[in-house]
Amino acid sequence: MTDELPTDPATGEDLPEQMRVRRDKRARLLAGGVDPYPVQLPRTHSLAEVRAAYPDLPSDTATGDKVGVTGRVMFIRNTGKLCFATLREGDGTELQAMLSLNNVGEDALAAWKGDVDLGDHVFIAGEVITSRRGELSVLADGWQLAAKALRPLPVAHKDLAEETRIRQRYVDLILRPRARDTVRSRAAVVRSLRESFHDRGFVEVETPMLQTMHGGATARPFVTRSNAMDMDLFLRIAPELYLKRCVVGGLEKVFEINRNFRNEGSDSSHSPEFAMLEYYEAYATYDTNAVMTRQLVQEAADAAFGTQVVTLADGSEYDLSGEWTTLTMYGSLSEALGTEITPLTPVELLRKHAADRELEVDPKYGHGKLVEELWEHLVGNHLYAPTFVRDFPVETSPLTRQHRTEPGVAEKWDLYVRGFELATGYSELVDPVVERERLEDQSRLGAAGDDEAMRVDEDFLRALEYGMPPSGGVGMGVDRLLMALTGLGIRETILFPLVRPE
């Protein structure tokens, strides 16, 4: 668990025996003129290429074909004059190496037994054969150390403790091919998102992560400092206000996939730093961008897993295909409470409903926040199948357009998947005068102590005053998309999540 450095690195005196042994081997090899970390090895084939070239070799076959392969030693099975090792390479492919006294000679066999430990990278040159048991193997003519491992590999037969998996992800990746699959799935999903946008004529932009004023979401920012400019800066909580400036400027279809930072705790679905996708499209609405968002998710599922009925980590299936359910926030809340709730329902009554359900709410909450809390508690958390919930309270949606016919609600949807919020979409508010009023309301909340409230961004308002076309906008958590598609927790979808130092 603890990885203290040795008090004396040269002798490694205070090290556990297993690390001392490996350090000693390295030193002995160097002293004997053998480089435990050679710069290059005459590899001719990947393990996967060997496997692909000989898919159906019968047992106990000699092909006569010579190859040079490399891999990390995952298992070793030595007998007196014949040694077996299971090599594993990057994509998880395994191939057996065999070293026989007859082929490599006494010295090379003794060196193999004496020098090679589990976890070492080795190079094997030899003939492709199958063993008597039918295992595809490379029967060595010679071998060479490719990189000596100085730390023992944890046992491969027991799961690594979750904390160690996160803190030492490299070990997790070595031991658990599934961990590497997750990384590849994530890459496939992100690539699919980009391709879906490119196919639809969107342009990818990168907007500031260091901002002089944070905005675009209600969240607490990280504060940092520019020495040269002698001023505080904020790590962005959302790219929204910059992407809208792009739309004002005539980039009518823009998207960005990048990191957001929110100065909040982490749990199974939150991380202080997370990957966010946002996209804006002129002349789109929250109706049309809901359709496109569904397509983005479905295309990503197809690209990464070849199906829209994905298999989750617990083995269950999750169906993302076809059309998705749509609810309204007030309608579904009314149904859950058994009584009509509207934008005109007084705050006192909402508080009473919360109290009746033993839901504790902040006494400062107004109508909008109370409705959202009640809804999340009574409806949102129980939505398993992909569901769009539409028409949010205006009060809590300061950047969203007022509904075109329904008073008191905004043209905003949230997409819920497996009980958590995956994405949100708006018909964007583009009237600069109304926008200013909303931001001024927010800034009054901020002045009153709400440090999640937005500030008045004068430059953003100036941009809107030049005229932003009617637009739809969407934000989707990329980590959460992976969670939705795999059933993993957010810490498994992020390669190196933030953890306190040991």
Added chain:
RNA sequence: GGGCCGUUAGCUCAAUUGGUAGAGCUGCGGACUUUUAAUCCGUAGGUUCUGGGUUCGAGCCCCAGGCGGCCCA
């Protein structure tokens, strides 16, 4: 922020009422030319997260702290 649980060998975990800290794998020594988590014989390995306290005696009880997990806000 609050509550509960955990923290022991390289890894995964045991340890009765407070009474010499154990196992499997790994390691080390040996045997073995067809193994598949090889097998067999032998053997080593500990600041029990840290610091205090109680006690004849603490992995275990008490206090403070660290790190992590779960639940709640």
